[in-house]
Structures are given as structure tokens and as C-alpha cells.
Amino acid sequence: MRIQMRIRRFNPEADSKPWWGEYWVDVEESDRVLDALHQVKWYQDGTLTLRRSCAHGICGSDAMVINGRNALACKVLMQDVGDVCQVEPLRSMPLIKDLVVDMEPFFAKYRAVLPYLINDDLPAEGERYQSQEDRARYDDTTKCILCAACTTSCPSFWANEDYIGPAAIVQAHRFIFDNRDAAADLRLRVLNDVDGVWRCRTVFNCVQACPREIDVTRAIGEVKLALMNGLED
Known part of the structure; x- marks a missing residue:
């Protein structure tokens, strides 16, 4: 299945305000949002910055806003996000870069x-x-x-x-x-x-x-x- 990833981007060294990056990725229904983010970072735009560690819902590192709801990127399946997956950093936290906030x-x-x-x-x-x-x-x-x-x-x-x-x-x-x-x-x-x-x-x-x-x-x-x-x- 082909999904559009719409990711809120911000680099404090280059950007005056956040902007939306749009990327197309081919994924399986059983893939997770984290897998799609990896596809973007590894094969399309290496400047994308995010946190992740265990990738199994234990460490809590990859919490973010996915289609308007807070969730772990490693726990949300692509079959559940629709044709467009919109990803943002956690709200009301100091933004460091892209999907990374100051904890x-x-x-x-x-x-x-x-x-x-x-x-x-x-x-x-x-x-x-x-x-x-x-x-x-x-x-x-x-x-x-x-x-x-x-x-x-x-x-x-x-x-x-x-x-x-x-x-x-x-x-x-x-x-x-x-x-x-x-x-x-x-x-x-x-x-x-x-x-x-x-x-x-x-x-x-x-x-x-x-x-x-x-x-x-x-x-x-x-x-x-x-x-x-x-x-x-």
C-alpha cells in the first residue's frame, strides 16, 4: 500500500517557523508508523530527526502526535492510519528539531x-x-x-x-x-x-x-x- 507521510518539520538553524514535509512511502498494512518514518529518513531525507529506541512499546521514546492523537509510533499500524499519515511532535513541549522535543x-x-x-x-x-x-x-x-x-x-x-x-x-x-x-x-x-x-x-x-x-x-x-x-x- 502507498501512503503519504505528512511530517511537521523544523530545524532551528535553518527555519523561521515549522513547515510540512510530504513524502510517499510503500508499506505493508502490518508495518508501523515508525517503519514508515524510517523509510523517509533512510531513503528520502536523512535530515529528518526523531527519537526511538526499543521499537516495541516499552521505552516510550517515540511518542508523537499521529493523525491528531498522541501515540507511540512503534505501536500504530499503517492499516489504521488511512491514506495520509500526519505526524507531529508532542504538544506544549519545547521543540528541539522536527519530531524531537525537550523532555x-x-x-x-x-x-x-x-x-x-x-x-x-x-x-x-x-x-x-x-x-x-x-x-x-x-x-x-x-x-x-x-x-x-x-x-x-x-x-x-x-x-x-x-x-x-x-x-x-x-x-x-x-x-x-x-x-x-x-x-x-x-x-x-x-x-x-x-x-x-x-x-x-x-x-x-x-x-x-x-x-x-x-x-x-x-x-x-x-x-x-x-x-x-x-x-x-
Whole structure:
């Protein structure tokens, strides 16, 4: 099948504003958008710049806007994009070049929620045991791959880039509800802010955008309830 790739291009060293590059590629229905982008870069225009790594939906590197929706280029099949595949960089992120955005502001918010286990008490038997029920409490949010698809799909983030964003809240949720952790109060303090969890307007874009099918809005709601009612034992 022959597909037109319409790619938003921008080189800060040569362009005054973004422009659309149009390329025709021959692909199989089972090929992915990432394969089509490789065809463009490898055989038509080597200046095209994009991020990708594992190509199997695990690393999160190739998140971009595909036909208006946030997705991983390695997960979207060409049979699902129609005759024209329009590709853009993630929204509301500093643009570096073509499909590459600056992820540092995103990761700064990730670091702000202390995304690691904090517990200074030594376990009695050398390990911190956890029941299957306790693990299930936060299992969904362990699946996050930090691709930023959820955060950059959020209208609240588009309107205010100081919003900590769904991804950071998901990462905080993963440790707030981990019964082995002792720093839930610290994370809740970070999120209890006008630009924290309360800026979520429950639009559900984040749920639709997540390539790992995390129920992001539910996780955000559970953090809000923890702030209002306290954590359950």
C-alpha cells in the first residue's frame, strides 16, 4: 500500500517557523508508523530527526502526535492510519528539531514527586515483604513508561505548563499506595498545590492517550481522595 507521510518539520538553524514535509512511502498494512518514518529518513531525507529506541512499546521514546492523537509510533499500524499519515511532535513541549522535543521539563516534574522507594527502617528479615493484595493496590501505575503521551494530551497542561501533569501524578501514586514506602506525606504535600493534582479537570484525554492502558484519571482521583480523607491502612 502507498501512503503519504505528512511530517511537521523544523530545524532551528535553518527555519523561521515549522513547515510540512510530504513524502510517499510503500508499506505493508502490518508495518508501523515508525517503519514508515524510517523509510523517509533512510531513503528520502536523512535530515529528518526523531527519537526511538526499543521499537516495541516499552521505552516510550517515540511518542508523537499521529493523525491528531498522541501515540507511540512503534505501536500504530499503517492499516489504521488511512491514506495520509500526519505526524507531529508532542504538544506544549519545547521543540528541539522536527519530531524531537525537550523532555527535561517533563522529567523535572517527575523528579519532584520523589519517584523511588523511601524507607529508612531496616526490615526485620532482610526483605520488605508485600502481599498480593497490597501490590494490587498500585499495580496499574507501575506500568508507566514515561513517554509523556498522557501529559501532553492534557488540556490543563496545554493551558498551564506549570501543571505537574498526569505522568508525574501516576508516578507519585505508584509510591503513595505502596505500603513498603514511608514518604507518602511528602509526595502528597508536593501534589497538594494549585499546579498539582487539583489542576486536573477530569477530561480523560490521558486515559485515551496512554499506550500502556493505565487508568490515569482513576489514579489521579485516588490521590485527590488521599489528600481529602487521608490514606487507608
